[in-house]
Amino acid sequence: MSAALAYEWTRLRTIRSTWWLTGIAVVIGLLIAFGIGFGSAVDLSNHPRDLGSDRDLIGPIVATSAAAAGAPCLVGYVLAMIGILAWGHEYRHGMIRASLTALNSRGALWVAKFAVAGAWVAVVTFVVTVVSACLGWLFLQDYGVPVFTARTWGVVGREVVYVVVLTWLAMAFTALTRSQAFALVMIFLWPLLVESVITAILNLVPGLRDHSELARFLPFGAGSRMLDVTRDASSLFGSPLSATGGFIVFGGLAAVLMVVSWLLLQRRDA
């Protein structure tokens, strides 16, 4: 197993796309944090007021680049591309045969890919969220807005988990389809279009309106509940889902796809 981890660790660091995708994720995260922190500071400077309970939301929102306010987790989507390329390059460039003659254990290669990509995106996400929170603190400290609260640290932890699950889901999908182009399209199309269309159908079609609450179980929407701090959950799988409920739905889909990708890797010809 250590050989596979060493292989994958070297593979990840010796390809330029890892670095520019990581750089893009960092820049996006920090730019959004800068915008939120600076904008909030200017707003509070021009219109001093008591934010009430909203004060506690600014820290999580600035740390997660607005994902805690229900916005798409852009940092996560960019980092998930690193996972897509981890499998995509194997099939796009015929590297899978080189990998399996260097390692000769399909199971070890599979575990190493998910472990190394997961660790990479987890560390980057943690760094981006913490630095983003620091940026927010720099702007907001003079206005009595607490940034490093327990709530902020909680959402930072959940974003790390969310991005790892998102990356694994994207990786499993790529390993299943053996097409990085298809996976790259799907990772954006599914949450932005497919789930929106399904939700719209459930809300608009008269016969389905009674079941519109089921839309909360759509996986990407459920996953976003892991980060959203603006709406409180009534129960684990209530409407909206709790963070844990969202994790179970989103992580469950990722787990199922990962198991299928494992089985197919064992069975398919390289």
Add this chain to the structure above:
Amino acid sequence: MATIEARGLGKTYGGKTAVSDLSFEVRPGSVTGFLGPNGAGKSTTMRLMLGLDHGAGTTTFDGRLFTELDHPMRHVGALLEAKPFHPTRKARNHLRMLAAANGIPLARVDEVLGQLGLAEVARKKPKTFSLGMGQRLGLAAALLGDPHTLILDEPANGLDPQGIQWMRQLLKHLAGQGRSVLVSSHLLSEMALLADDLVVIGRGRLISSGPVDDFVRGARGSVVVVRSPQTAQLAELLQRRDEVSAELVDGALQVNGLDAEAVGDLAFDHGIRLHELTTQLATLEEAFLEATAGAEEYLAHEPGHEPPPRPLERPQGGAW
């Protein structure tokens, strides 16, 4: 050093047989040429040997399956396709990655890059490489672990004549060190210079396996040429023998099925005077084309001509 033993290899794709009950050995200290027409199943066989494709049969390297080898690149080096690397990962990094998986020191990466003439492009991206340079990088990867066994699929593809000569010398040198080398190629003239043994397949089945000399001598194109003032008498004697044929060409008998010694002894025993007794060997290409006649997966038709039906099995003996 390890013997490669392939036993009962088989593979079907959607009901179509690609490789069927294929068994052969590659002995240490030899270069074994792996020949067959396009689509004969050579690449599939190599992938089966390395456990990359799932199918019937087993291949052992010194008695162990590829999947049982610890640090496999230290045992078996493989080159299976023209450009088996990411186009933007630098050549040295590609080898570093493979080395990391097999506990190979970094110094060996630089050593093998130098050995393969890639030191100057070690920090360049392979997307800028010619096919020949790509083959060299693939070969560098195969040699990285200093393995006792090499499995190379068309390694000469894209190499210039100097490169082909260099590769021939390298593989012969490696075999001379006691390694087992299995190499497929379409360059039959090159294979004639390189290989000690041959494994010839057609439509996924074994056609011939053994030393190159035996394969060439067994071809109908390999004949003993005899000139004699008593040609008719000698031809009649030869006719009486089973599985011997003789044909009169330009005043000389071309004898198939007997070697020169036996023809000479026969003539001497019957008091027949000989003016010429020479062995004329078929080329490897002639022997290969004869052996694989009818075993081509893809046939090109000559304009205006339908291809004649040809038997799969190699004919035994011959007739006048």
